[in-house]
Structure formats: C-alpha cells, structure tokens
Amino acid sequence: xxxxxxxxxxxxxxxxxxxxxxxxxxxxxxxxxxxxxxxxxxxxxxxxxxxxxxxxxxxxxxxxxxxxxxxxxxxxxxxxxxxxxxxxxxxxxxxxxxxxxxxxxxxxxxxxxxxxxxxxxxxxxxxxxxxxxxxxxxxxxxxxxxxxxxxxxxxxxxxxxxxxxxxxxxxxxxxxxxxxxxxxxxxxxxxxxxxxxxxxxxxxxxxxxxxxxxxxxxxxxxxxxxxxxxxxxxxxxxxxxxxxxxxxxxxxxxxxxxxxxxxxxxxxxxxxxxxxxxxxxxxxxxxxxxxxxxxxxxxxxxxxxxxxxxxxxxxxxxxxxxxxxxxxxxxxxxxxxxxxxxxxxxxxxxxxxxxxxxxxxxxxxxxxxxxxxxxxxxxxxxxxxxxxxxxxxxxxxxxxxxxxxxxxxxxxxxxxxxxxxxxxxxxxx
Amino acid sequence: xxxxxxxxxxxxxxxxxxxxxxxxxxxxxxxxxxxxxxxxxxxxxxxxxxxxxxxxxxxxxxxxxxxxxxxxxxxxxxxxxxxxxxxxxxxxxxxxxxxxxxxxxxxxxxxxxxxxxxxxxxxxxxxxxxxxxxxxxxxxxxxxxxxxxxxxxxxxxxxxxxxxxxxxxxxxxxxxxxxxxxxxxxxxxxxxxxxxxxxxxxxxxxxxxxxxxxxxxxxxxxxxxxxxxxxxxxxxxxxxxxxxxxxxxxxxxxxxxxxxxxxxxxxxxxxxxxxxxxxxxxxxxxxxxxxxxxxxxxxxxxxxxxxxxxxxxxxxxxxxxxxxxxxxxxxxxxxxxxxxxxxxxxxxxxxxxxxxxxxxxxxxxxxxxxxxxxxxxxxxxxxxxxxxxxxxxxxxxxxxxxxxxxxxxxxxxxxxxxxxxxxxxxxxxxxxxxxxxxxxxxxxxxxxxxxxxxxxxxxxxxxxxxxxxxxxxxxxxxxx
Numbered sequence: 001x002x003x004x005x006x007x008x009x010x011x012x013x014x015x016x017x018x019x020x021x022x023x024x025x026x027x028x029x030x031x032x033x034x035x036x037x038x039x040x041x042x043x044x045x046x047x048x049x050x051x052x053x054x055x056x057x058x059x060x061x062x063x064x065x066x067x068x069x070x071x072x073x074x075x076x077x078x079x080x081x082x083x084x085x086x087x088x089x090x091x092x093x094x095x096x097x098x099x100x101x102x103x104x105x106x107x108x109x110x111x112x113x114x115x116x117x118x119x120x121x122x123x124x125x126x127x128x129x130x131x132x133x134x135x136x137x138x139x140x141x142x143x144x145x146x147x148x149x150x151x152x153x154x155x156x157x158x159x160x161x162x163x164x165x166x167x168x169x170x171x172x173x174x175x176x177x178x179x180x181x182x183x184x185x186x187x188x189x190x191x192x193x194x195x196x197x198x199x200x201x202x203x204x205x206x207x208x209x210x211x212x213x214x215x216x217x218x219x220x221x222x223x224x225x226x227x228x229x230x231x232x233x234x235x236x237x238x239x240x241x242x243x244x245x246x247x248x249x250x251x252x253x254x255x256x257x258x259x260x261x262x263x264x265x266x267x268x269x270x271x272x273x274x275x276x277x278x279x280x281x282x283x284x285x286x287x288x289x290x291x292x293x294x295x296x297x298x299x300x301x302x303x304x305x306x307x308x309x310x311x312x313x314x315x316x317x318x319x320x321x322x323x324x325x326x327x328x329x330x331x332x333x334x335x336x337x338x339x340x341x342x343x344x345x346x347x348x349x350x351x352x353x354x355x356x357x358x359x360x361x362x363x364x365x366x367x368x369x370x371x372x373x374x375x376x377x378x379x380x381x382x383x384x385x386x387x388x389x390x391x392x393x394x395x396x397x398x399x400x401x402x403x404x405x406x407x408x409x410x411x412x413x414x415x416x417x418x419x420x421x422x423x424x425x426x427x428x429x
Numbered sequence: 430x431x432x433x434x435x436x437x438x439x440x441x442x443x444x445x446x447x448x449x450x451x452x453x454x455x456x457x458x459x460x461x462x463x464x465x466x467x468x469x470x471x472x473x474x475x476x477x478x479x480x481x482x483x484x485x486x487x488x489x490x491x492x493x494x495x496x497x498x499x500x501x502x503x504x505x506x507x508x509x510x511x512x513x514x515x516x517x518x519x520x521x522x523x524x525x526x527x528x529x530x531x532x533x534x535x536x537x538x539x540x541x542x543x544x545x546x547x548x549x550x551x552x553x554x555x556x557x558x559x560x561x562x563x564x565x566x567x568x569x570x571x572x573x574x575x576x577x578x579x580x581x582x583x584x585x586x587x588x589x590x591x592x593x594x595x596x597x598x599x600x601x602x603x604x605x606x607x608x609x610x611x612x613x614x615x616x617x618x619x620x621x622x623x624x625x626x627x628x629x630x631x632x633x634x635x636x637x638x639x640x641x642x643x644x645x646x647x648x649x650x651x652x653x654x655x656x657x658x659x660x661x662x663x664x665x666x667x668x669x670x671x672x673x674x675x676x677x678x679x680x681x682x683x684x685x686x687x688x689x690x691x692x693x694x695x696x697x698x699x700x701x702x703x704x705x706x707x708x709x710x711x712x713x714x715x716x717x718x719x720x721x722x723x724x725x726x727x728x729x730x731x732x733x734x735x736x737x738x739x740x741x742x743x744x745x746x747x748x749x750x751x752x753x754x755x756x757x758x759x760x761x762x763x764x765x766x767x768x769x770x771x772x773x774x775x776x777x778x779x780x781x782x783x784x785x786x787x788x789x790x791x792x793x794x795x796x797x798x799x800x801x802x803x804x805x806x807x808x809x810x811x812x813x814x815x816x817x818x819x820x821x822x823x824x825x826x827x828x829x830x831x832x833x834x835x836x837x838x839x840x841x842x843x844x845x846x847x848x849x850x851x852x853x854x855x856x857x858x859x860x861x862x863x864x865x866x867x868x869x870x871x872x873x874x875x876x877x878x879x880x881x882x883x884x885x886x887x888x889x890x891x892x893x894x895x896x897x898x899x900x901x902x903x904x905x906x907x908x909x
Contacts, residue, residue: 036478044505086472
C-alpha cells in the first residue's frame with residue numbers, strides 16, 4: 001500500500017534496511033538485487049542525511065549479485081552463492097545480512113536456502129527477504145528489528161536491571177540520529193543506566209545479541225516500533241515505554257527522564273538531582289541571551305517524532321507561536337495519527353496549530369502557501385527551502401532530507417540539543 | 430540501410446568489454462588480436478545502474494516533470510542530480526532556487542501482482558494538473574520491466590489525453606545493462622523518437638550542439654562556451670540546464686560535440702544519420718593535450734582549422750608558463766586513476782601535462798575508443814595496470830595498496846584511509862575542463878600532495894572494511 005509521491009523522502013524498504021544495518025558497527029549487507037540498488041538505496045537515506053555515510057560499507061562498496069537479464073530469467077541463486085562466499089572471504093565483518101531487491105523478490109529467489117548453507121558452515125549470515133517494493137524506509141527499521149528478534153537476539157541472557165535499549169530514532173532517516181542517541185545516552189548514563197543505542201560508540205552485533213537482558217525498551221517515537229515492541233516483550237519478557245516524540249528542551253526532556261525513572265523505579269533523589277543540574281545548565285545559557293531572537297510565528301514540516309519535538313519546544317519553552325505543522329511521512333494507523341495530533345496540539349500556553357498529514361511535496365508546498373495566517377519562520381527539510389524562498393521568510397533545515405549542511409554529532413534532542421537548536425534559529429534580521 | 434537499430438544497451442556493440450584486469454601493454458595487444466573475451470565477476474560490489482544516468486541526464490530541464498515508474502528507492506540517486514540542479518541555479522545567479530518535480534509511482538505488492546498501469550496513469554495526471562509541464566518523462570525500472578508494464582503503450586494513450594505535454598517514456602530498466610552510460614543512450618533514443626521525430630529543419634549557420642552531462646560545473650560551461658565562441662560558434666548547451674526549446678534546436682545545428690566521451694556519442698551518430706549533422710567525438714577536454722584535441726575536433730568539422738590553431742597557440746602561450754609551475758611541483762610523482770570512462774582517460778592524459786607517471790587506471794568499459802587512449806598512454810608510460818570495472822573499489826584498493834602510488838585521482842573515500850593524497854577529477858561544482866580548468870585541477874593535486882596531513886592522520890584511526898588477507902590476493906581473482 002504505497003502512495004504516489006512527489007519528491008519522496010527517503011527510499012524503499014530495502015533502503016531503510018540497508019541504512020539501519022549500516023549504522024551497526026562491522027555489519028555487512030549483501031544485496032541480491034539489480035545492479036543499481038546498492039547505490040540508489042544508500043543515496044536515498046545516507047546520501048540525504050547531512051553527508052555522513054557508513055564508515056564500513058555503503059553504496060558501491062556493498063557486495064551485490066547485480067542481477068542482470070540472465071539472472072532475471074534463470075534465477076540468481078548461483079550468483080548469490082558466489083557473492084556471499086566472496087563477501088566472507090574479503091570483508092572483515094562480524095555478521096552479514098542478505099537483502100533482496102525487487103528483481104529477486106519478483107522472480108521469487110529463495111535466499112534462505114543459500115544463507116542456510118553458509119550458516120551450516122558457521123558463518124553469521126542472515127536472510128532478510130523483504131524486497132524494495134514492499135514498503136518505505138521506515139518500515140525497513142521495523143523489518144531489521146523483527147529480523148533481529150526472530151534470528152539474532154539470544155534467549156536466556158542474564159538480566160541486567162540497569163540496562164536499557166533505545167528504539168525509534170532511525171539512523172540516517174533522521175539526520176541528527178547520532179547526536180540524538182549520544183545525548184539520550186549521556187542523560188540516562190547520569191541516572192546510573194547502561195544504554196544500548198546500537199548505533200553509536202561502536203556498538204555491534206554482539207550488543208544486539210545480548211540486548212534481551214535489558215530491563216526496559218525505551219521507544220522514542222510517536223508511532224514506530226509497535227509490532228517489534230510487542231514481539232520483543234512476548235519473546236524476551238522485556239517491557240517497553242513509548243516517549244511519543246523526540247524530547248527537545250527542558251520540559252519534554254525532564255518529562256522523558258521522569259517516565260524512564262518511574263518505569264525502572266530509580267532513586268528519586270538521584271533523578272531530582274540530575275534534572276536540577278541539567279535544567280540549570282540549559283537556563284544558565286538561555287539567561288545569557290534573553291530577547292536576542294526575534295519573536296516568530298512558525299510552521300514545521302518534518303517526520304512525526306521531530307515535528308512533535310520541534311513544535312513543543314518552540315511553543316512550550318520558547319514562547320514562539322505555532323501556526324502549522326505538516327507531518328511529512330506516511331502514517332497509516334488512525335490511533336497513531338490521534339496520538340501525534342494530541343502531542344502537537346495539547347500545549348501548555350500556546351494555542352494549538354493546524355496539523356496536516358501529507359508526504360507529498362506538492363501538497364506540502366500548497367499547504368504552506370495557502371495558509372492564511374502569517375508565518376515568519378519555516379522549519380523543514382531541504383525540500384522546503386524552495387517554498388521558504390518563495391515566501392521570503394526565515395528557513396531552517398532541521399529534518400530529513402538534509403542536503404545543505406554537514407552533520408556529525410549535532411542534535412536538537414535533549415537538554416543540550418535544545419541550546420544548539422536555539423543557536424541555529426538566530427538570524428540577525 | 431538494413432542495419433539493426435541500436436537498442437541503447439552498450440553491451441550490444443561488438444568488441445565492448447566490461448570485466449577485465451591486466452597490464453596495459455597486454456590489453457593493447459590482445460585487443461588488437463581480438464583475444465579479449467567478455468567476462469564476469471563471481472564476486473562484485475554494487476554498480477551504478479543505467480536508470481541513474483537516464484534520470485540524471487534530464488533532471489535540470491525546465492518545465493518538465495519526471496515520473497519514475499518504480500518503487501520509492503529507485504529515485505534515491507536523483508539526489509545527486511537534484512543537488513547539482515540546485516547548486517547550478519545558485520551559480521547561475523538564481524535566487525529562488527527550485528526543486529525538480531519528481532513523481533514516483535511507488536509500485537508495491539499489489540502492482541507487482543496486478544500491474545502498475547493505474548498508478549502510472551494517476552501519476553501523469555498529477556503531473557499535468559499540478560504543473561502543466563511541456564515535458565513529462567516516464568522512467569522504467571527493474572520492477573516495471575519484470576512485471577511487464579508496457580510504458581510505451583500507456584504513454585501513447587496518455588499522450589492522446591494530454592495534448593499540451595510531450596510524454597516521453599524511457600527504457601532504462603536497471604537489469605538490462607551493466608554499463609551505466611547505457612542510460613544516457615536510452616534517454617537520447619527517446620528524445621529522438623518522441624520529441625525530434627526525425628523531422629529535418631533548415632540549418633542555422635554557426636549553431637553547435639554542445640552535449641553536457643549533469644556533472645559539468647557552471648565554470649566549465651562558461652569555459653567551453655568561451656572557447657567555442659572564439660571560433661564563431663553559437664552554443665546550444667543541452668540537455669543540462671536547458672529546455673524543450675533548446676532540444677528542438679538540435680536538428681538546426683551545423684555540428685555537434687560533447688563534453689563527455691560516453692555522453693551523447695551514440696546520439697551524435699544518430700543525428701548524423703537522421704539529420705545530417707556532422708559531429709566531433711574525441712576526448713574530454715581535460716588537460717592541455719585533450720583540450721587541444723577536443724577543440725581541434727570540433728573546429729575541423731566547422732572548417733575552422735586555421736582559426737583554431739591561432740587560438741590554441743595563444744592559449745598555450747598564456748597557459749604553459751602556469752602549467753610549468755605546477756609541473757615543477759608534480760614531476761615524476763606516481764599516480765593511480767579511477768574516474769569513469771571519459772574522465773579516467775582524460776585524467777591520464779592530464780597527468781602527462783604535469784609529468785606524472787601512471788601506475789594504474791580504472792575504466793568501466795573497454796572498446797575501440799579506449800584502445801586509442803591506451804595506445805597513446807602506452808607510448809608515454811612504460812606499463813601500468815588497467816582495471817576494467819564499473820566501480821568495484823575492492824579491486825582498486827588492492828592494487829593501490831600494492832602499487833603504493835604517490836597520489837590517487839578518484840573517489841577519495843576509497844584510498845584516503847591508506848594515507849595517500851586523493852583528488853577527485855569529478856567535481857561538478859568547480860572547474861575541471863578546458864585551459865583554465867587545468868590550472869585549477871593541477872593546483873588541487875599539487876596542494877594535496879604538498880599537504881597530505883588529513884589522510885595521513887586519518888589512516889592511523891580509520892580502516893577500510895577489507896580483511897588483511899585480501900591485500901595479499903590477486904586483485905583480479907574474482908574475474909571469471
């Protein structure tokens with residue numbers, strides 16, 4: 001069930017799977033696909049995410065069976081077999097995942113039959129038979145974790161009541177993923193927790209294998225990871241909490257900290273101390289630049305988690321006026337839509353903005369251009385720069401796809417990230 | 430003329446090879462004897478597919494909508510052309526920078542079973558309703574090809590319904606070719622079939638078609654136009670940053686030439702056959718020798734041999750003292766080049782201007798054209814390794830690790846982690862071509878060699894993903 005889309009954000013499910021795996025250290029995807037899929041899928045996600053791509057293999061360094069007419073007609077399993085063998089011989093990976101493109105999916109090549117041959121020889125190689133046409137890249141995030149739960153994560157791992165797993169921040173599909181995970185990790189570590197981000201600090205397949213020993217899964221996203229969370233709890237007994245939106249700024253980050261503390265029954269004195277320190281850190285800076293930013297009436301175009309975070313920070317903590325929020329990723333379940341709307345419109349003092357769901361560029365531009373209320377600040381992806389220029393208003397790139405800035409560890413998430421965000425809003429106009 | 434019509438698939442040309450690795454002298458001799466055989470790799474890394482090139486070639490056309498009849502992933506690489514389009518507008522002084530209009534039909538499971546015709550029709554309808562464009566391109570994909578959607582027939586039906594836009598289906602299904610440049614040919618075949626339609630037009634004196642791919646910077650466009658204007662040419666710069674009007678000018682031209690060796694080379698042959706437009710197909714104008722050769726080529730077609738010699742002499746007088754300065758910094762340095770068909774050979778000629786020594790060369794395909802270049806290069810450099818590969822960085826890093834060149838010209842990511850100075854010859858945002866581009870490129874290489882600190886320090890911390898044992902193996906062991 002995919003929609004016709006103008007200037008789509010990100011790639012197919014294969015692109016999502018590839019980029020999530022790319023963020024785990026020393027994991028090698030192997031493509032059983034047409035000749036361009038490695039490059040196309042890497043460009044669709046990593047290539048539009050602040051110019052940072054996997055340090056291990058990405059794009060044309062990914063092994064691929066490059067299915068041509070011959071394989072389309074006669075099947076490509078022989079080619080896949082030699083491709084896996086070559087990968088194992090030359091790529092120094094801890095684990096290999098065989099992914100399928102449309103070509104393999106349509107002709108119905110049975111990739112598991114080949115990966116089993118290698119597994120029998122002791123090679124860590126896992127099949128993910130979800131071809132490109134099966135969905136978009138956010139689905140890819142869930143497909144990867146479903147595969148991990150089914151095939152990779154071990155059972156009977158000793159329980160560690162200080163260990164937590166972070167889900168919902170999607171590598172590359174969120175250009176600030178690295179910095180965001182680092183900020184979440186920093187805050188939770190201060191609470192005495194051990195944090196599996198899976199995608200930073202060189203975490204690797206071994207951390208994935210052992211993550212069933214965690215005390216809690218923390219999903220930082222308003223809708224993603226519903227299925228995998230349920231499956232995770234059923235199979236490994238690890239419960240989860242959902243933080244419905246990227247926490248940006250003191251209010252939402254403190255709320256996030258309290259939710260985690262409640263779920264894990266953490267020492268109240270320590271939690272209060274950490275919150276006090278962090279809020280003091282933020283406000284001692286905000287106190288040094290009062291009235292420096294001009295007042296703005298703003299619109300946001302972003303994926304749901306970031307649209308929520310940005311809107312709530314600017315409205316609740318910075319007293320800007322929210323006018324319009326466009327959720328620019330496909331959201332299918334009605335309950336998810338309601339949760340997203342509730343988070344965006346249930347604000348402390350500010351009046352609720354209009355919320356529109358569309359991932360189509362023409363409709364996004366049209367929504368912004370036809371908004372009758374005054375907008376003086378637009379926060380969106382590189383795709384919205386055009387409409388920002390057309391309206392002649394301040395524009396900030398803060399969402400995927402992001403092409404005009406290089407991003408390493410920058411983030412708007414958490415306590416510290418909110419200061420970076422506020423810095424970026426300064427316009428000297 | 431019973432000659433079989435060219436399909437757009439580059440492999441269909443006899444004598445064109447894709448996968449081979451050997452010493453340059455041996456390749457030259459074997460090709461001469463007709464002993465080079467088409468091979469394959471039992472292990473390979475990802476390729477660039479032809480659909481990427483078809484889309485990139487056209488993405489900067491005005492008043493056009495680009496419909497990709499594919500799942501969402503197949504427009505991933507458009508970001509490169511989109512970025513070039515946006516930056517190119519900025520370079521051309523445009524303030525309100527636009528996005529190209531790309532609509533993906535988003536083929537899904539249902540389409541795979543029942544066909545994607547309805548989605549394609551709806552997409553074209555949206556294109557018309559939203560933008561009323563002059564041109565609508567429909568790009569095929571692996572998925573649309575395998576499920577058997579007849580995009581020609583659907584386009585024909587849609588054309589009857591929407592008379593104001595020209596609907597151009599392009600057969601760029603990825604699985605049809607291993608050579609990404611086939612995608613250029615597929616695009617031009619359709620431009621001829623659906624826009625030019627073989628209709629001849631009166632010739633316009635001095636008008637020359639200059640074919641440029643997406644990777645040519647605005648600085649390079651200006652330099653090419655400057656050079657051609659010096660010999661009295663009015664340039665029709667296409668299809669990059671052009672329009673339907675400019676495409677329609679094509680048959681009026683007195684001659685054609687291209688900036689890239691594998692861009693519009695087949696199309697220029699077609700223009701000769703269908704519209705009697707003579708053409709010059711030589712080399713990419715990178716470096717003194719190649720720029721001279723390129724310049725003389727088009728001048729000859731126009732009967733301006735005498736004029737061009739005077740200009741070349743003047744340009745040499747201006748440029749040679751400056752090149753000498755760069756040569757003093759680069760003389761004798763050993764270099765490995767990896768840059769795609771046109772650019773690899775052009776870069777190889779360029780390094781001769783600077784007195785550098787070639788130790789290895791990657792090129793995606795090998796054919797008569799490549800043979801001419803190899804003969805020339807074999808005359809200068811004693812012997813060097815040739816890797817005929819569409820990408821395949823694992824082979825090139827193996828070779829670079831063994832050959833230990835002083836410099837690498839190619840994608841920096843592949844060898845920077847060895848600590849070797851790297852320069853990319855494909856910089857679509859800055860100068861590369863013509864007499865002026867040469868200086869920019871030369872200084873870039875020399876400065877990298879002089880100050881390799883970044884790569885040297887990086888190499889101590891960041892490793893390539895290959896096993897140590899791979900570097901001991903024969904680089905070409907997977908070519909079968």
